[in-house]
Amino acid sequence: MAHNRKTTxxxxxxTTASRARKTGKGSRSGQAATRVFNFDDFFLHPWNDQMKDKxxxxxxxxxxxxxxxxxxxxxAAMQLAVxxxxxxxxxxxxxxxxxxxxxxxxxxxxxxxxxxxxxxxxLCTLTHSKRPKYQEARNCARSVSAIxxxxxxxxxKIIEEIFTKRGSNFDTLPTFxxxxxxxxxxxxxxxxxxxxxxxxxxxLGRSPFDEDVADAxxx
Numbered sequence: 001m002a003h004n005r006k007t008t009x010x011x012x013x014x015t016t017a018s019r020a021r022k023t024g025k026g027s028r029s030g031q032a033a034t035r036v037f038n039f040d041d042f043f044l045h046p047w048n049d050q051m052k053d054k055x056x057x058x059x060x061x062x063x064x065x066x067x068x069x070x071x072x073x074x075x076a077a078m079q080l081a082v083x084x085x086x087x088x089x090x091x092x093x094x095x096x097x098x099x100x101x102x103x104x105x106x107x108x109x110x111x112x113x114x115x116x117x118x119x120x121x122x123l124c125t126l127t128h129s130k131r132p133k134y135q136e137a138r139n140c141a142r143s144v145s146a147i148x149x150x151x152x153x154x155x156x157k158i159i160e161e162i163f164t165k166r167g168s169n170f171d172t173l174p175t176f177x178x179x180x181x182x183x184x185x186x187x188x189x190x191x192x193x194x195x196x197x198x199x200x201x202x203x204l205g206r207s208p209f210d211e212d213v214a215d216a217x218x219x
Contacts (some may be wrong), residue, residue, distance in 0.1 A: 035196040041205070043161075043175040044154055046188050051145040053124055056117065059152075063087045064096070064110055067103055082106065096159055099171045101209055105180050109155055116148040150188065154179050172207065180208040184217050 039045070051059075065083040080103055082096040098106055123141035127134055154175075161175045182188050185200025195201050203213050 035201060037192050037195045037201075037204070039192065043178050044157060044182070044188075046150050048146055048189075049149060050142045051149045053120075053141075053145075056120060056145065056148070061087045061113075061117065062093070063090075064106075067098060067106070069100075096162060097166065098162070099173065101171070102173065102176055105176065105208075108183075109151065109158075109179070113148065113151050113155065116144050116151065120144045120148060177206070177208055178204065180217070181206070181213070 063085045065085065067080040067082045070079060070081040080098040080100050082098050084093045084095060085091060086093060120141055123137050123144060126137035127141060158173060158176050158179070161173055181200060181203045185198065185203075187195065187198055187200060187204075190198050195204075200216070203216060206213050208214060208217055
């Protein structure tokens with residue numbers, strides 16, 4: 001009986017050690033296991049698709065004016081409203097309700113889109129010239145168009161999420177939260193198999209307005 005009890009204890013100890021190796025707990029280094037991400041963990045899924053020059057020229061880039069403070073239609077609370085207008089004829093179209101804490105991040109996302117659109121236009125000017133670096137400029141324009149397309153897709157997903165919440169009070173946008181963290185640590189195109197080892201990945205799935213996350217974002 002004593003022998004059996006010792007054997008059982010040994011087996012339990014072996015199982016515990018095995019689990020520790022898999023989870024990273026109880027290891028000599030004291031380091032946590034690498035986080036494993038799956039496709040379904042994310043709202044945003046980047047691609048390497050590029051926009052053709054004509055697609056960018058013909059694309060209806062909506063213009064978003066400076067957010068203004070309005071009263072929420074469903075409560076006495078105040079919220080931001082982002083006026084939307086057509087870039088073709090400056091016609092007012094509607095507005096996008098936006099929780100106030102996202103204002104600076106929204107402005108940055110819109111600026112990123114405008115910046116890459118302007119950069120693509122400038123690079124295309126070089127590609128149409130007879131300069132020796134034509135191919136280099138062409139390659140850069142393709143890369144910029146992929147970044148532009150991804151940011152347009154992201155903004156569209158955020159607006160879609162906002163309008164699914166419309167009619168109710170909300171102050172969090174998980175899609176936007178994910179974008180903010182990925183943007184800060186340049187995680188947009190990191191492969192899932194390598195993402196867990198990347199700096200900043202530990203904040204994915206968290207609110208960027210949590211004190212520790214906000215502190216890390218500001219560094």
